[in-house]
Amino acid sequence: MSPITDPWFYASAIPAVIIVGLSKGGFGGTLAMLGVPSMALFISPVQAAGIMLPILVVMDLIALIAYKGEADRKTLFILLPAAVIGILVGWMTAAYVNETFITLLIGIISLIFVLDYVLKSRRRLEASEHNVRKGLFWGTIAGFTSFVSHTGGPPYQLYTVPLRMAPTLFAGTAVIFFAVVNAIKLVPYFALGQFDATNLTTSLVLLPLAPLATLAGVKLVRVINQDLFYRLIYAVMAVIAVKLIFDGVSGLLA
16 A cells, blocks of 8 residues: 655646645635646646645635635535536446547637636626526536536536636635535546545645645635636636647647
């Protein structure tokens, strides 16, 4: 039961865990999805996902304590049941889904969303109202993409960012949403054999970074200005969208 010993792996994994922890603490939005691709520079994406998921669960537990009572219940009521359906669909269709195409599609949609914000940025954008149909759609897509390609963040934010919740409320809601999603994913990931001795031991080696990075993210969210917070969220979404499009196009052309 020895962990991975390649030092180059840890050169990518340690920064990845720190970045994911900050995001799990509510700071940086969709940056959490960079964790697996960063680790996958030196190991397979499947193994990277198996190593990261236990760490994500620990981060979720810490963030749940930090944001206790700070969540928008209506958002969760709309999105969570849909996400569960999306996860089940992803599990049942895992052998047939073209992950590359899904990655490209989510990247394009996210970039359009950001460009729409930039074009409207000269006038203050009002907070959107809840829309059950949109919520059910994006919640399902978030659950599905979280399972098949670890890209649940952009679909989730496509629904929640226009609501313009206070930063702590926004972060607390996201924490609960993805804590539930990750907990549910433990079952199919275990069934797929991703929690072998090497992966779990490597997770334990990296685990001490999880609480430190997550609590740092919580602290940053509590002190940041709301307008600056949303500008940062949109900026991160733009970077992630470009990366998803690049990965998708590269995969299709390979």
